[in-house]
Amino acid sequence: MASQSSKSAPSSASSSISISKYDYDVFLSYCREDVGKSFADHLYAALVKKGLHPFREDISVSESSMVIEKSKVFIVIFSRYYAYFTYLWSELVEIIMHREATGKPIIPVFYHVDPSVVRKQIGSYGEAFAE
Numbered sequence: 001m002a003s004q005s006s007k008s009a010p011s012s013a014s015s016s017i018s019i020s021k022y023d024y025d026v027f028l029s030y031c032r033e034d035v036g037k038s039f040a041d042h043l044y045a046a047l048v049k050k051g052l053h054p055f056r057e058d059i060s061v062s063e064s065s066m067v068i069e070k071s072k073v074f075i076v077i078f079s080r081y082y083a084y085f086t087y088l089w090s091e092l093v094e095i096i097m098h099r100e101a102t103g104k105p106i107i108p109v110f111y112h113v114d115p116s117v118v119r120k121q122i123g124s125y126g127e128a129f130a131e
């Protein structure tokens with residue numbers, strides 16, 4: 001019987017190590033100026049209600065790199081003003097680079113902006129890139 005408990009201990013220890021590798025289930029990237037108190041708050045609450053641990057705080061670009069590494073999934077909420085904030089583009093580049101290295105999924109959400117506007121960099125996205 002002692003050998004059975006010793007066999008189960010390493011597997012539970014290894015599973016707790018892999019679970020603790022991630023501090024957050026979801027990393028939310030969004031523009032607080034036009035999404036912050038509406039859609040993002042509802043999405044955050046829904047994720048928490050489902051038992052997930054999302055990250056959505058304001059942090060510096062240097063800090064976001066560390067949090068990105070400790071997140072399982074990324075939700076990027078593209079909105080009308082997302083393109084105007086260089087810190088968001090830096091964050092997005094970091095997310096994409098991390099995805100290329102790890103294969104973690106990125107889920108794009110288009111909030112009051114057509115996906116083609118983002119893809120073709122027209123409208124507010126074209127204006128932001130022109131500046």
